[in-house]
Amino acid sequence: MLEIKNLHVSLEEEDKQIIKGLDLTINAGEVNAIMGPNGSGKSTLSYVLAGRPGYEVTDGSITYKGQDLLEMEIDERAAAGVFLAFQYPIEIPGVATMQFLKVALNAQRKARGEDEMTTPDFMRLVRGKAEQLNVTTDMLKRPVNVGFSGGEKKRAEILQMAVLEPALCVLDETDSGLDIDALRVVAEGVNALRSPERAMLVITHYQRLLDYIVPDRVHVMSDGRIVKSGGKELALELEKDGYAAFAA
């Protein structure tokens, strides 16, 4: 589904290279985890996948479902099924969460040549998913992420993911700032979305999340590269020995 080859990424503003030759292949149906110390470039990778401005790909390629992902606009990528659950979800004052979700879903459907979803159908869809994720009606009425606690923001991200039903889910530190109960709710939400057609890239600093979202493959990232890949047991090794062994 996703094939990243020899990816090199620099900041547009300053002459600083962050990703320095990264290779990664993700197949449909798989959950891949990327672990690595702070500053190793994990969020940068997720932003480059989503198309955030400010990053320049200086070399390498990203192919998504056979298409050149780097040639696609931000919203085209979303409509094609790429979803990033943000490490730091952005607040949008004045736009109600429900309204935002509806506009987003229908924009994606329109881009794919599908009919818009009617308001009653949409309400039913969101209510059901929101309940599973402990997202209250009150939260849905509030402006996007405004006044949400850390945990509420993360649950709202997963709700968006559940409603939009992307093919490639990139979760950037979805566990940070969650207590164990919230972590469980979020992990259940994510696990419910696992399917043979869908791939997930779970980025985390801690092994803890991977107890709940069990990965097929684990990759260690350090200084802008994947330095080791393995099965789920690699996460436990890292937990025990730390990242020191992989320091560049």
Place this chain on the structure above:
Amino acid sequence: MTVSLMKTPAETAYADAFDPQGALADVRKSAFAQFAETGLPHRRMEDWKWTDLRQLISKALPPASGTSASAEAIDDLIAASPFGDVARARLVFVDGSYDPGRSSLPATGDVEFASLGSDDLPAWVSDKLVAGSTDPIAALNLAYMSDGAALRFKAGSGMDAPIELLFVTTAEQAATYTTRNVVVLDEGASATLIETHVGGTGEYLHNAVTQLHVGDNARLDRVKVQEEGLEAIHLSNLEVHLAQSACLKDFTLTIGGRATRQQGFITFDGEHSESYVSGAFLLTGKQHNDTRLVIDHAVPNCTSRELFKCVMDQAARGVFQGKAIVRRDAQKTDGNQSSHALLLSVDAEFDAKPELEIYADDVICGHGATSGDLDEDQMFYLRARGITETEAKSMLIGAFAAEAFDDVESGAIREVLGGLAEGWLARRKAG
């Protein structure tokens, strides 16, 4: 009469046409004398430095009232008011003159109405028409005002069904139309008032004054929508007196007009009163809007809030001048004003000039102003969810402006305002 300062063709036209008659002749004469002291305000006057009327009104726009426009033209403009379904009563003024045939009076004895153009005004109206405003444009208005609504809400009455004052200017003539409203709320009355200004395409000037006299324990919600024609100059003055424990909530949406200067003078005459004045401008092309507010905390224990959200596209120009005066006795004043500008083009410009004149020591007063373009992170977030760039921009602009009318009490009116903002955004998208 000093006319030495009347130099420009526009000023000369005002002086030449001046010939007051009737019961108000003396009041008009002293008002005109007051105007003549300065003539049209110009950029060397501190408060007018961003809006030079001598330059802006470059040719004579002689005072006029009454219309020669066709019935269709008038009815089309009336239909342009977005409040047709919301207003429970409507007083229509066409080219500065009351149109009883197109108006519907409030169906209740709780409110008294007089047309300011009538010869025989009741005392509660004429008492309020006194020369003395220090503003030259308000003085010119009193000298020339041809018509407008005088409304008196009886003590204790609760008229929450909105009354609309609809000012239609057909732009048939390149002229100055001068209207004035006098609104009195007796003790404990409450009312919702809509003031709508629509106009045709063509050059004209509308000089509009609204006087609000909010009595003890009375409450007024007022919403003004300014959609004058795009070649029009709109000069307006809001003069407010709040008695004790009175409350005013005022919101103005400015979409129309080539150039707008709107002023609000709010005076607290009684303690424990509150004034909330907010506004949004949605401007494009070379539109110009200069809003100036003067909040006079003359007595203790009053609260004032001002919030203006200004969206400027292309080469539009916005100004917000907010002044709060807190007199020596006005202890426990709570005053705050803020203006926020969203600049959608590098050629758009915004200036904010907050002024605090505080003579009391036990007060909480503040002001804030921001100016910027759309937030890149917010844009990215919306687009990362599949929303197109154009749609994402519209959502953020709409949300920005809507904050200024979030507090409008009536849901139906809020919906109309949201619709107007959406209409503006749709026209912007269509280019």
